[in-house]
Amino acid sequence: MLASLSFNNISCERDERILFNNLSYECKSGTLLQVVGFNGAGKTTLLHTLCGLRQPATGQILWQAQDISLNPQLFKQSLFFLGHQTPVKGHLTVTENIQWLRSLHPAPSYTSIQQALIEVDLLAYADTHCHQLSAGQRRRVALSQLYLTQASLWVLDEPFTSIDKAGVAKLAQRLQQHTERGGIVVLTSHQPVELEHLQSLDLSRYQPSLEEHIAHG
Amino acid sequence: MAELNEANTGAGAILSRDMRLIWRHRSDIVNPVIFYLIGITMLPLAIGTSKQLLGTVAPGMLWIMAMLATLLSLDALFRTDFEDGSLAQFQLSSQPLYLIVLYKVLAYWLSTGLPLTLMAPMLGLMLSLPADGYWALLLTLLPGTAILTLVGALGAALTVCLRSGGLVMTLIIMPLYLPVLIIGSSAVSSAVAGFGFDRELALLIAGLAIALIVMPPAIAGALKISTNQ
Numbered sequence: 001m002l003a004s005l006s007f008n009n010i011s012c013e014r015d016e017r018i019l020f021n022n023l024s025y026e027c028k029s030g031t032l033l034q035v036v037g038f039n040g041a042g043k044t045t046l047l048h049t050l051c052g053l054r055q056p057a058t059g060q061i062l063w064q065a066q067d068i069s070l071n072p073q074l075f076k077q078s079l080f081f082l083g084h085q086t087p088v089k090g091h092l093t094v095t096e097n098i099q100w101l102r103s104l105h106p107a108p109s110y111t112s113i114q115q116a117l118i119e120v121d122l123l124a125y126a127d128t129h130c131h132q133l134s135a136g137q138r139r140r141v142a143l144s145q146l147y148l149t150q151a152s153l154w155v156l157d158e159p160f161t162s163i164d165k166a167g168v169a170k171l172a173q174r175l176q177q178h179t180e181r182g183g184i185v186v187l188t189s190h191q192p193v194e195l196e197h198l199q200s201l202d203l204s205r206y207q208p209s210l211e212e213h214i215a216h217g
Numbered sequence: 218m219a220e221l222n223e224a225n226t227g228a229g230a231i232l233s234r235d236m237r238l239i240w241r242h243r244s245d246i247v248n249p250v251i252f253y254l255i256g257i258t259m260l261p262l263a264i265g266t267s268k269q270l271l272g273t274v275a276p277g278m279l280w281i282m283a284m285l286a287t288l289l290s291l292d293a294l295f296r297t298d299f300e301d302g303s304l305a306q307f308q309l310s311s312q313p314l315y316l317i318v319l320y321k322v323l324a325y326w327l328s329t330g331l332p333l334t335l336m337a338p339m340l341g342l343m344l345s346l347p348a349d350g351y352w353a354l355l356l357t358l359l360p361g362t363a364i365l366t367l368v369g370a371l372g373a374a375l376t377v378c379l380r381s382g383g384l385v386m387t388l389i390i391m392p393l394y395l396p397v398l399i400i401g402s403s404a405v406s407s408a409v410a411g412f413g414f415d416r417e418l419a420l421l422i423a424g425l426a427i428a429l430i431v432m433p434p435a436i437a438g439a440l441k442i443s444t445n446q
Contacts, residue, residue, distance in 0.1 A: 048305075051305075051309055052309075053305060053308060053309070053444065053445070054445045055445070073311065073313075076309055076310065076311045077311045079309060081305065081306075081309050083302045083305055084302075085300070085301050085302030085305075086301060086302065087301050087302040087303040087305070087306045088301070089234075089238060089301070089303075091237075091238055091241040091242060092234070092237060092238065092241075096234070096237065099230065100230050100231065100233075100234040101306065103228075103230030103231070103312075104306055104307065104309075104310035104311070104312055105310065105311050
């Protein structure tokens with residue numbers, strides 16, 4: 001699996017306020033990138049922009065040396081995104097939730113749902129309605145997709161939230177495994193992350209200067 | 218562990234997901250049906266039981282109440298999906314968004330528009346709708362409620378991230394509801410008067426065909442705009 005992702009001079013605005021600008025960064029196959037920055041620095045906005053959920057104000061994002069807005073359908077096939085919200089329905093069972101999430105991507109899975117449930121330690125809950133689960137367990141339901149997806153670019157917003165220690169270790173192992181196979185992981189986390197070869201992208205370095213603020217405002 | 222239905226992939230899985238959710242949330246979805254039932258039941262109590270009077274207002278009242286009942290919980294169509302991040306998953310799916318949207322609208326119509334349509338003749342009986350009107354009512358409500366749901370879903374998509382989008386949504390879509398209401402109720406009236414209702418029915422079906430083609434991409438576009446804030 002060969003992958004390349006680059007941010008080409010991008011800047012993002014929110015409500016006509018510049019969050020960061022002139023951000024350039026390049027990720028090669030096997031990169032594990034943590035986006036860091038203070039609250040409101042634009043971490044989530046950057047991840048959403050990276051997924052194509054919103055447009056950058058300027059600049060472009062290149063996936064496999066091609067602008068992601070040129071062929072969004074192709075890009076989506078190699079993307080797995082999990083936001084800080086948990087897209088899990090309380091009135092569906094664990095299995096049903098995993099099924100509908102997986103159905104959004106037709107790529108054949110290399111593990112069965114049962115295997116994924118074992119990995120996230122939820123096999124005993126397969127037929128339990130999700131509103132009976134704890135926050136961490138619901139999070140695990142969503143994270144089980146990491147064992148079913150064949151996407152090469154994983155974009156994870158706060159993946160470690162409400163996951164216990166053993167779960168975090170398991171998740172870290174999974175991320176490491178993915179990058180060793182040549183995938184790319186971009187994540188944000190407020191918890192300290194212990195991952196090998198973790199690169200860090202500090203958004204505070206791309207803050208607009210005061211003059212730019214004034215010029216823009 | 219539930220047997221996994223491997224054939225159930227693609228956007229069709231969204232239909233089964235939504236139908237399951239609606240079924241397990243039944244108390245929400247009977248709301249429009251109860252509203253329709255109560256609204257029509259109250260009518261003779263309020264305006265009197267004169268058969269002639271009721272028969273005259275019945276076509277219009279049955280259509281207006283069906284329209285309002287369709288509108289009742291429509292603003293929540295995309296709200297929960299927006300709040301729990303499912304909508305972002307839909308947008309990033311390799312399935313086209315308009316197809317997912319179409320299945321969501323279909324699930325909503327199957328759980329409101331269809332029961333409302335099937336109920337309407339029974340309620341027509343309560344308003345002593347003349348015998349000629351029943352088929353017209355049933356046949357015009359069928360495409361009619363489907364158009365109303367498709368148009369309403371556009372309003373729901375445009376207001377998905379507004380905290381109290383209900384009123385804004387109603388204001389946006391009401392003008393688009395008027396032609397459907399006018400054509401639908403006049404079809405029933407002209408059937409009651411002894412004329413045919415072929416022309417109105419053909420208009421409604423043509424409207425449905427256009428809405429089916431135009432609305433899903435428009436709703437998908439509206440969702441993209443709304444969530445891009």
